[in-house]
Amino acid sequence: MKVQDFPEFLSALGRQTGSFDPVHILYHHLFQSGYLHFGFWPEGNGKEVDLGALVERVRSAQTRFADELLACFPPGAYRVLDVGAGQGRFASELASRGHTVTAVTPCAYQAEQIMKRYPAVTVKNARFQEVGLSLPPAGFDLILFSESFRYIALDEAFPLFDRLLTPGGCVVIADWFVHAGAKARHGHDHDHHLLRKETAARGFTIAVERDVTQNILPTIKLTYDVICEFYMPLAGYVVAKLSQKYPRLYRLCLGRILRWFERRILPQVPGRSDPAVFAERYRYYFFVLKRAQPAA
Template identity: 25%
Template structure:
């Protein structure tokens, strides 16, 4: 008998981000913004900051690249930009909702492999394999092995994502492979480092935006919901509050205590653009 496939909570988070971002912020990009000095830090500038981020990646694509595999393409916006620039782009997307959006945007211009990168079965070669904030979701060893096989000779691997630092202390920010572990794994694969650019300073402000939203909007809504439930079903809610008291405490600490901010991000994470060239 087949085991039921569990829904991945991270995928649900990304799909929610797509729905809310698309509706309230008019952005379907699922990556951080790249905040330059001329942009005030507010939600209405998020889509411009995200466009800066895409421009930043595009400016680091090597000159000879023609074919690209966009791993974890989100709603397909970045792949769409690349196809408009003349690149031939294929995508990998394990999320049904994101794939549907990407398909309607990319039409027949791109092939979308609807699976996790680790499970991709294809021998089609590429000049560039791109991970735009998607590297943190893949198994590093398997992903690098696959990339080594799928890249053309002298092809490139571009990873733009955040990693965990070695900072001590408690962080309420999830996500990212440990940077030291990444260095350890990649040195066993046939890649030579071309660029390693630290963009933590430009991306960390996203956390201040998120924090302000959670504290000023998320927390009051959460409190209101609990008050309403207390009023309508008091004994049941009391029991549930007691039963899930540790979980509730964690949610409060993680999301509503102001601990998800730029300074914490800059301490516990490091956001990098890595460009590697295949050597063997």
């Protein structure tokens, strides 16, 4: 982000009324690929990754992620509902491949950016649980969740799948799931074992199941390195300067905020940011769930 762009950025945040994840700021402004998801790394490639040439390598990995997930799609051109569409890059890629795409995001800022950058994509600024009740029944052949499925409870998701999907339609999921009895800590953080049970109980079948945990871990490592080696030292410097220049303000306000941050936020950082902790608690899957065709 250029210095002269910062006032407009702050203004945009001030206009924001919906859900907004600060991690998206990191991904969007650091990597500038247009994607907000993890990068996809060949097995073992993460050992070679360091902070040198970080941005270009992450851009390549994010593009590879999109290609790998698209390879899971059944062949053909579909009416696609992209739930949690982020900055719209994935939706645009789908549209360029002949799909008719409706992007859903609860973030007003993201919806505005998609409309500006990708006019071929229809945009709905709402939560999936809300917009899913207003969209036409059986209006989609495929519903995509790229790192957005964990925000929706299973008992809310499947009734909407039944309503929105055509018979034989698919749900494509790329997300992390809790593993080996780990406790859910963010959103709904579904257990992948429970997803399999719910899928069978709801009359869906699993057409594709692919564990890509090792392929996305390098992205987490790089992000963790940035937090530890860049953001944290920078934050320490800023706090120190503020305490020197504005000691009364620091004692009255900033000190309390920082203590709250230290108690409430910092303990959460290792949960999804430390690759070793992530690998212990989570598995990252590509799933394709296929809705049953009606009996002839």
